Amino acid sequence: MAAAPFEDKFRQLDELLPTPNDYRTASGKPGHNYWxxxxxxxxxxxxxxxxxxxxxxxxxxxxxxxxxxxxxxxxxxxxxxxxxxxxxxxxxPSPTENKLxxxxxxxxxxxxxxxxxxxxxxxxxxxxxxxxxxxxxxxxxxxxxxxxxxxxxxxxxxxxxxxxxxxxxxxxxxxxxxxxxxxxxxxxxxxxxxxxxxxxxxxxxxxxxxxxxxxxxxxxxxxxxxxxxxxxxxxxxxxxxxxxxxxxxxxxxxxxxxxxxxxxxxxxxxxxxxxxxxxxxxxxxxxxxxxxxxxxxxxxxxxxxxxxxxxxxxxxxxxxxxxxxxxxxxxxxxxxxxxxxxxxxxxxxxxxxxxxxxxxxxxxxxxxxxxxxxxxxxxxxxxxxxxxxxxxxxxxxxxxxxxxxxxxxxxxxxxxxxxxxxxxxxxxxxxxxxxxxxxxxxxxxxxxxxxxxxxxxxxxxxxxxxxxxxPIMTNSESLMQFGNNAYAKPATALNILRETIIGRDLFDFAFRQYAQRWKFKHPYPADFFRTMEDASGIDLDWFWRGWFYTTDHVDISLDKIDWLTIDTQDPEIESAYKRARKQEIPESQTELLNKSIDHRLINDPSISDLYDEQDEFTVTNKERNEYSKSLKNLEENEKQLLNTKENFYRLQLTNLGGLVMPLILDIELMDGSKIHRVIPAEIWRRDPKQVSIFQITQGEIKSVALDEKLETADTNIYNNYWPRRPIKSRLELFKEKKEKNLMKDSQEELSQEDETDLDTDANEKKSD
Ligand SMILES: [Zn+2]
Incomplete structure (x- = not known):
């Protein structure tokens, strides 16, 4: 079976944009023969x-x-x-519902x-x-x-x-x-x-x-x-x-x-x-x-x-x-x-x-x-x-x-x-x-x-x-959800570019360039896309491609965190470490219930030996000798690295929505200190579906939040937290509707109210 084709979210846009010419340049400026x-x-x-x-x-x-x-x-x-x-x-088209x-x-x-x-x-x-x-x-x-x-x-x-x-x-x-x-x-x-x-x-x-x-x-x-x-x-x-x-x-x-x-x-x-x-x-x-x-x-x-x-x-x-x-x-x-x-x-x-x-x-x-x-x-x-x-x-x-x-x-x-x-x-x-x-x-x-x-x-x-x-890049007459597609989504995309991807100063410079270049002229989409890159010095092809040419959304999930520390290679330390990890495994139901069994080993000490007294983590002289030998082969700085005390956390994230975006991480450690880290969208360039990143800390991580300030329009924030946070809401109660009761309802008096409010013009007026 052939591998699925790789989806390059960072593939350059030039093949989609019109070829630059004397009227419109590759930099997004009007050309020298513009008319x-x-x-x-x-x-x-x-x-x-x-x-x-x-x-x-x-x-x-x-x-x-x-x-x-x-x-x-x-x-x-x-x-x-x-x-x-x-x-x-x-x-x-006719209305789709039976009401007007x-x-x-x-x-x-x-x-x-x-x-x-x-x-x-x-x-x-x-x-x-x-x-x-x-x-x-x-x-x-x-x-x-x-x-x-x-x-x-x-x-x-x-x-x-x-x-x-x-x-x-x-x-x-x-x-x-x-x-x-x-x-x-x-x-x-x-x-x-x-x-x-x-x-x-x-x-x-x-x-x-x-x-x-x-x-x-x-x-x-x-x-x-x-x-x-x-x-x-x-x-x-x-x-x-x-x-x-x-x-x-x-x-x-x-x-x-x-x-x-x-x-x-x-x-x-x-x-x-x-x-x-x-x-x-x-x-x-x-x-x-x-x-x-x-x-x-x-x-x-x-x-x-x-x-x-x-x-x-x-x-x-x-x-x-x-x-x-x-x-x-x-x-x-x-x-x-x-x-x-x-x-x-x-x-x-x-x-x-x-x-x-x-x-x-x-x-x-x-x-x-x-x-x-x-x-x-x-x-x-x-x-x-x-x-x-x-x-x-x-x-x-x-x-x-x-x-x-x-x-x-x-x-x-x-x-x-x-x-x-x-x-x-x-x-x-x-x-x-x-x-x-x-x-x-x-x-x-x-x-x-x-x-x-x-x-x-x-x-x-x-x-x-x-x-x-x-996609936003659709002819005006074929748009669906007009206001969201042509007003809200591009406006939000530009706001995200300004606040999160490019930054205010650089964005404002580039956006103003576009207005100045094309005032009293006829720009097309490529002129805008090209100008924003040309003036900001930031490759935005991935952003235009995702936000303007597809209907993908942002849903990045923080799936898993691995907590790694350095293997010192010292058998005394490492055996104790492994023993501690084993002891962290809870006793099984069978093991717990079997504690009260009348074990043969207790009744007959003559069958006991070394393996009943020592566990598999007991350090031997052979291991000690091998360790001393291997240390001799290491350079001084390598020996020091073996003593590295930092924690290495591997955060694994998956892209469920399709749009690649920067990873904005807010990490809190057990001692209350905080780390803010922004990883550019380019983290996704070799694998648009799953990435892992390393976070090195002195102390232990207490929690991690992805996009805590809601900057990226992530559609599911439940999967943005480690550990997960419950979503607070209300459970509404309602009375079940009674069936029409002809016997009772027909006894009701006819209401004498003379003024009936027929003003139903509550329709939202469209603006362009
Ligand atoms: Zn308008």
Whole structure:
């Protein structure tokens, strides 16, 4: 029988990673011929608040920086995911259980009659001549009359209309929320204009269809956007407002100026003003103008209901306005926390990545649970409003910290992927995982022991040993356990690298290198893996391989400890040692019961001899002579080594989970002294399943703990202790359920309670 093939956990990754080239180097840096495309937009849009629809037109100037000639362009039409025929709706599996939330049922029914998706009204060139195009579900191909040569630009025009989805019913990363009591809407408008798909050196055209999970892959460009909305709406958007003097009144302009140098958030639109707006619906319109430089997308929000606060901060050399827009229903939580959480995010992310480069950073409250765009994000949590007395507002611990956390997360997305612009349609983890990791660092600097959901190794344990997993290195649409796979696991892996494998200083240097190298560019996984090694000087191929390419978990078991001391070879000492070991063997049951037997030897001493008087450990002169002789053959230092008094403990460990990790040992000796020892993961390189290590001590070992501070996400800590420790828990008692008793139950009076609480909207809202 042939031996089982050896599994080399340290096999180098190069064979899995793409071959380096002029565009992307082996060190993980952009190459000397790195290029990327550019798309600049001028957009004019009008919001129809009565019909919840948008009419718009855009001029796109597309610059071909690639070395290739392009025959056609691909445009993203993500809004088409709301079409009844969309792959997103049609490829959705049915629920596996026989139960459904009210919310899910309402969404399923509504999606069948919502007239969603883009209506493309015209695609024309700069001479206003029609251009041939073909719509392929969520993508559109534009056929060029002449191929677009290298370093040439092509300008064209698209006109379209679409109905904005009711986000509260249909879900999604944008839409409107309707407020029944005052008749107003909050619009959170995103992926609302036909956008250029990315053409690059790795993917060619990234024109994979939008199925709902793989988000948006976009190139950088400048945006000039004019948004026409009801004239009592307040608009928040990607970019700088360029016509404040037209759309804001004198006092609002004054407050905005004051906010620039304030040390706390200043209300530009107060709660009283917002309440007045939402009462008096006016008929006219206003056009808000925004300009955004070097962004990969543009989103906006509009409502009569908005309170607006702002505080200016410094980000490196840049002046940034941190701002929040929210309805009074968001207070008092939003006024207290939102803008401060925006500022906290920028201060902390700047430390680990790059200086926030944009002029505004905005958090908007609407029905979207959490979604990111350049300079602006949508965040959902609000207090609970008492139905009888709306001024009574309460919130759970989860709502409070959920609000702060989602703002940190979504503002944090400015760094990943809005600036470090990874391919979201392909790799969710490259933005969600990295962002969730820095989110954890930022949360932990909000307050000590901040209740972060993701980042601590102990929080990922259940997922790591769960069924139905795929590796992190899986396309966004094929992920299982989305949040755990693409957010929590990579974030935790990076935290383990930082705290346990590489160390904070070295990790922070390497991670910052990655952000600096790839800001305003398109990195892929290999660029990240290579940069982290290149800048840290640590071979991490085993770590990427295990954590990112497999579904193995950590379960290292401390199985056995052998206690060895030096054999002195001195027959007097060694015989006594062996005798003592033999005496440690307990008397057997037979031996104990036989003690009372009437032994012949006792009754008849004449049969006794030497072997009955001496045991097998009795030292003979022959042994003494051999010992003296053998000593003569030893060097002086060898003789000294025979007198070594240290204890040699051999710890035997097995790898049950598959992932190799460092062995972090905390050893306590009988005298109370402690030894902390970290053995690098490379201990596993010659045998990934079982290793033994030597621990030399002066005294006797009392106990050993493996990974005592829970640094490695070991899924079974029971086998981490020697001796084993019992696991403390509670035994719950319950009453057995009684069978329905028709005779007795039918005698019960009908309850007269007139108020039935039908509020079942306890669903956890998804954030991206
Ligand atoms: Zn996210």
């Amino acid at each position: 990327q495309q550019r798309a600049d937009y001028q957009i004019k849009a009008a919001l129809d608040d009565d019909k919840q629809s948008i009419h718009a037109e855009e001029w796109i100037n597309y610059t071909n920086n690639s070395p290739d000639q392009l025959d056609y362009l691909w445009i993203q039409l993500d809004q088409n995911r709301y079409q009844k025929s969309s792959d997103l709706l049609n490829a959705a 939330s009210f919310r899910a049922l309402a969404a399923t029914l509504k999606s069948q009659d919502f007239d969603g998706g883009y209506k493309i009204l015209a695609v024309t060139d700069k001479n206003n001549q029609p251009i041939h195009y073909q719509i392929v579900k969520t993508m559109m191909r534009i056929d060029l009359k002449q191929p677009l040569a290298t370093s040439k630009a092509f300008k064209f025009h698209i006109q379209w209309q679409y109905n904005v989805a009711n986000q509260k019913v249909l879900g999604g990363r944008g839409g409107y929320e309707h407020f029944e009591k005052d008749g107003n809407n909050i619009y959170e408008i995103s992926r609302w204009y036909p956008r250029l798909a990315v053409y690059n050196d790795v993917m060619g055209w990234q024109n994979k269809q939008f199925l709902g999970n793989g988000e948006f892959t976009l190139d950088f460009g400048n945006f000039d956007v004019e948004l026409t909305v009801p004239d009592d709406h307040i608009v928040a958007a990607t970019g700088e407002l360029t016509n404040a003097s037209t759309v804001l009144d004198a006092s609002q302009q004054e407050r905005l100026k004051q906010a620039q140098s304030s040390d706390h958030p200043i209300e530009i639109v107060t709660e009283a003003e917002a309440l007045a707006h939402q009462k008096n619906h006016t008929q006219g319109t206003k056009t808000w103008k925004f300009s955004a430089k070097n962004v990969r997308d543009f989103a906006w929000a509009s409502s009569r209901k908005f309170i607006w606060d702002a505080q200016g901060i410094k980000s490196g050399k840049n002046n940034v306005m941190a701002m929040s827009y929210y309805p009074e229903e968001g207070n008092p939580l939003w006024g207290k926390y939102s803008t401060k959480a925006v500022i906290h995010t920028i201060e902390n992310y700047n430390k680990y990545t790059l200086d926030y480069p944009y002029p505004v950073a905005i958090s908007v409250n609407g029905s979207v649970g959490g979604m990111e765009y350049p300079m602006i994000c949508f965040n959902g949590p609000r207090p609970e409003i008492d139905k009888k007395d709306p001024s009574q507002r309460t919130w759970s611990r989860r709502t409070k910290f959920g609000l702060i956390s989602v703002i940190i997360h979504e503002v944090g997305h400015n760094y990943f992927p809005m600036i470090v612009n990874s391919d979201e349609r392909q790799w969710t983890w490259m933005d969600e995982g990295l962002n969730t990791f820095v989110q954890f660092l930022a949360e932990q600097s909000w307050k000590e022991k901040y209740p972060s959901r993701r980042g601590e190794p102990r929080n990922i344990v259940a997922y790591m040993s769960s069924e139905k997993q795929v």
